[in-house]
Amino acid sequence: VESSVVLAGGADLSEVRAITFDVFGTTFDWWSGVVAQVDDLAKKIGLELDVVAATDHWREEFFLALDSVRNGRREFAYLDVLHAECLERVLVRADVADRVDDETRRHLVRVWHRLPAWNDVAGGLRRLQDKFTLAALSNGGFALTTALVKNAGLPFDCILSAQNARHYKPDIEVYNTAAELLDLEPRQVMMVAAHGWDIAGARAAGFRTAYVKRPRESGPHKAPENPDSVACDLVVGDFGELADILGC
Amino acid sequence: VESSVVLAGGADLSEVRAITFDVFGTTFDWWSGVVAQVDDLAKKIGLELDVVAATDHWREEFFLALDSVRNGRREFAYLDVLHAECLERVLVRADVADRVDDETRRHLVRVWHRLPAWNDVAGGLRRLQDKFTLAALSNGGFALTTALVKNAGLPFDCILSAQNARHYKPDIEVYNTAAELLDLEPRQVMMVAAHGWDIAGARAAGFRTAYVKRPRESGPHKAPENPDSVACDLVVGDFGELADILGC
Numbered sequence: 001v002e003s004s005v006v007l008a009g010g011a012d013l014s015e016v017r018a019i020t021f022d023v024f025g026t027t028f029d030w031w032s033g034v035v036a037q038v039d040d041l042a043k044k045i046g047l048e049l050d051v052v053a054a055t056d057h058w059r060e061e062f063f064l065a066l067d068s069v070r071n072g073r074r075e076f077a078y079l080d081v082l083h084a085e086c087l088e089r090v091l092v093r094a095d096v097a098d099r100v101d102d103e104t105r106r107h108l109v110r111v112w113h114r115l116p117a118w119n120d121v122a123g124g125l126r127r128l129q130d131k132f133t134l135a136a137l138s139n140g141g142f143a144l145t146t147a148l149v150k151n152a153g154l155p156f157d158c159i160l161s162a163q164n165a166r167h168y169k170p171d172i173e174v175y176n177t178a179a180e181l182l183d184l185e186p187r188q189v190m191m192v193a194a195h196g197w198d199i200a201g202a203r204a205a206g207f208r209t210a211y212v213k214r215p216r217e218s219g220p221h222k223a224p225e226n227p228d229s230v231a232c233d234l235v236v237g238d239f240g241e242l243a244d245i246l247g248c
Numbered sequence: 249v250e251s252s253v254v255l256a257g258g259a260d261l262s263e264v265r266a267i268t269f270d271v272f273g274t275t276f277d278w279w280s281g282v283v284a285q286v287d288d289l290a291k292k293i294g295l296e297l298d299v300v301a302a303t304d305h306w307r308e309e310f311f312l313a314l315d316s317v318r319n320g321r322r323e324f325a326y327l328d329v330l331h332a333e334c335l336e337r338v339l340v341r342a343d344v345a346d347r348v349d350d351e352t353r354r355h356l357v358r359v360w361h362r363l364p365a366w367n368d369v370a371g372g373l374r375r376l377q378d379k380f381t382l383a384a385l386s387n388g389g390f391a392l393t394t395a396l397v398k399n400a401g402l403p404f405d406c407i408l409s410a411q412n413a414r415h416y417k418p419d420i421e422v423y424n425t426a427a428e429l430l431d432l433e434p435r436q437v438m439m440v441a442a443h444g445w446d447i448a449g450a451r452a453a454g455f456r457t458a459y460v461k462r463p464r465e466s467g468p469h470k471a472p473e474n475p476d477s478v479a480c481d482l483v484v485g486d487f488g489e490l491a492d493i494l495g496c
Contacts, residue, residue: 078431080431133391133394133395133398141431142406142429142430142431143381143429143430143431143432144431146381146405146406146430147381149405150377150381150405157394157397157398157407158390158394158406158407159405159406159407161429163429164412164429181390181391181409181411181412182390182391182394183326183328183389183390183391183392184391
């Protein structure tokens with residue numbers, strides 16, 4: 001882990017009572033988990049598929065789908081529904097749509113329910129849990145996020161989801177609803193995320209923020225986001241370093 | 249524990265994927281916890297108070313407050329707000345309102361955030377957790393319920409609250425919202441509660457139901473509810489017996 005801590009702007013972190021953690025990419029290595037499971041499924045049904053290209057395309061379509069909800073072009077829909085719609089476009093572009101039956105499609109959508117956590121996550125959360133309320137705060141649905149956390153055995157105290165606000169991050173409603181459910185002022189909550197857009201949304205809502213570097217979150221073939229471009233209270237290399245800085 | 253299992257009506261429990269647990273009285277021994285903490289606080293400030301009578305009165309006022317929300321006589325309000333309003337009436341009737349300052353009142357309201365779980369709860373939940381998603385489903389607020397569960401170290405997978413629906417149990421909206429957040433059909437969810445009114449609400453929403461006997465939940469001086477009067481799928485003596493019946 002490359003260590004680089006930035007304590008910026010003198011924000012008072014002593015008031016923080018709860019920490020909300022982004023899920024895909026920040027807490028879980030979604031890319032490795034999706035690639036491995038899609039590869040297994042493809043082999044099982046004898047499907048020739050460029051799994052890395054399909055996974056990348058799926059994630060791109062996913063962000064377009066989130067945008068369509070955020071821009072009001074469509075009603076709020078559950079993430080599994082968006083993932084299923086996006087999968088259709090992935091299979092069509094890969095020219096395999098007619099070779100994948102409905103049951104396999106349901107299995108594919110559910111690979112997002114069982115992903116590996118990054119190695120530092122469980123240990124970091126265990127150090128943080130005595131001092132802070134720890135919440136997942138995901139664009140994943142409430143049930144999906146509950147399943148991810150349960151399957152990985154992570155010690156979160158509660159699950160929060162964009163679904164609770166019927167908006168997707170970085171819409172401010174997601175962070176406002178999270179703070180309201182935690183019964184805290186925004187400045188008493190710290191958002192931890194590996195994406196500048198999530199950090200920016202949380203800051204707009206008045207949260208404290210910690211950017212965590214996950215240079216491989218979109219796969220080893222993709223250039224990582226540059227943390228220097230992200231305005232935040234802290235930049236950390238992993239959850240253990242976050243626990244260090246917060247005195248846990 | 250008095251053992252008596254009633255398998256009624258032939259309901260199919262094999263579809264159950266998640267179990268939702270009522271909190272005050274079912275999972276936590278609220279009465280002992282509130283009496284002990286109020287007694288401590290009263291002694292600390294030299295207040296002469298019939299703690300049992302005050303606790304009983306507080307709970308009565310609490311149910312009246314819930315009813316006023318459920319009947320639409322007032323807007324949905326956070327449980328801590330209702331508890332604070334009810335406490336005022338308790339202190340007035342006990343003729344001690346002018347002897348209890350604001351800070352002590354805040355402390356009193358927060359005794360509901362730290363209560364002892366019944367002895368069988370942690371062990372029962374640990375047995376159930378491999379097979380089922382385990383959720384608290386409380387009239388307590390989301391943050392309050394999160395704090396209760398965290399303080400007691402219970403292995404719930406997620407916290408659900410009446411607050412998520414902005415209705416109070418037994419309004420059907422609370423159960424419907426819980427099933428929706430769990431992404432399950434009502435018949436795939438089992439409600440566990442020590443109160444016939446909660447069981448009846450869950451049944452009306454289509455949940456499976458298990459009534460758990462907590463004869464001392466309102467204190468040793470109060471007559472327990474008669475489980476024979478409660479229509480439900482199961483009657484159990486404690487969470488361990490529930491795990492037995494569900495094959496965990």
